[in-house]
Amino acid sequence: EVQLLESGGDLVQPGGSLRLSCSASGFTFISYAMTWVRQAPGKGLEWVSTISGSGSSTYYADSVKGRFTISRDNSKNTLYLQLNSLRSEDTAVYYCAPYDRSMSYWGQGTLVTVSS
Amino acid sequence: DIVMTQTPLSSPVTLGQPASISCRSSQSLVQSDGNTYLSWLQQRPGQPPRLLIYKISNRFSGVPDRFSGSGAGTDFTLKISRVEAEDVGVYYCMQAKQFPLTFGGGTKVEIK
Numbered sequence: 001e002v003q004l005l006e007s008g009g010d011l012v013q014p015g016g017s018l019r020l021s022c023s024a025s026g027f028t029f030i031s032y033a034m035t036w037v038r039q040a041p042g043k044g045l046e047w048v049s050t051i052s053g054s055g056s057s058t059y060y061a062d063s064v065k066g067r068f069t070i071s072r073d074n075s076k077n078t079l080y081l082q083l084n085s086l087r088s089e090d091t092a093v094y095y096c097a098p099y100d101r102s103m104s105y106w107g108q109g110t111l112v113t114v115s116s
Numbered sequence: 117d118i119v120m121t122q123t124p125l126s127s128p129v130t131l132g133q134p135a136s137i138s139c140r141s142s143q144s145l146v147q148s149d150g151n152t153y154l155s156w157l158q159q160r161p162g163q164p165p166r167l168l169i170y171k172i173s174n175r176f177s178g179v180p181d182r183f184s185g186s187g188a189g190t191d192f193t194l195k196i197s198r199v200e201a202e203d204v205g206v207y208y209c210m211q212a213k214q215f216p217l218t219f220g221g222g223t224k225v226e227i228k
Contacts, residue, residue, distance in 0.1 A: 102170035
């Protein structure tokens with residue numbers, strides 16, 4: 001059974017930093033690209049970032065480029081998202097998902113709130 | 117960027133009746149490999165999204181056969197043949213032809 005467990009969400013002040021984690025199990029982690037998608041309160045889905053299985057290729061939404069960094073540790077089956085220079089508009093639930101041109105499985109998400 | 121436009125915004129449906137959601141992309145989603153990477157996702161209230169359909173018309177594992185997807189090029193449709201109470205939620209289309217991946221704005225399916 002595929003399981004994805006996001007963690008690391010918290011209340012942080014504007015300009016602050018946070019690191020999100022996504023622990024994966026039930027599939028061959030290194031074989032899949034991984035993606036972060038976020039959802040602001042009451043809003044739709046927004047793609048944030050994707051990383052290849054090896055970690056050699058990364059892709060970012062313009063809204064987070066230069067502020068967020070995606071990475072993975074294949075020895076730990078864990079995906080990360082480093083969030084820097086946080087803004088109020090980054091407030092959202094952040095989901096991780098394996099990516100194979102669709103997003104077959106989703107975690108429950110972790111809430112990031114940016115507020116003073 | 118590929119813009120995904122969904123209609124309607126909201127769809128009140130009587131239990132047991134069909135529902136249909138349209139999704140239009142700003143450019144063709146046909147990939148050079150011949151595949152069209154258009155997916156449909158369901159998000160029930162308070163839940164994470166769930167994959168229903170991938171590559172236009174392929175139902176994901178465990179998805180009831182009352183859900184079907186169709187379309188080609190830039191125009192796609194998700195149909196629910198007979199709406200059940202558990203189908204209430206927001207439905208999103210998503211393109212994975214190219215980065216940035218983009219989603220439609222969502223269609224809320226509710227019971228009349």
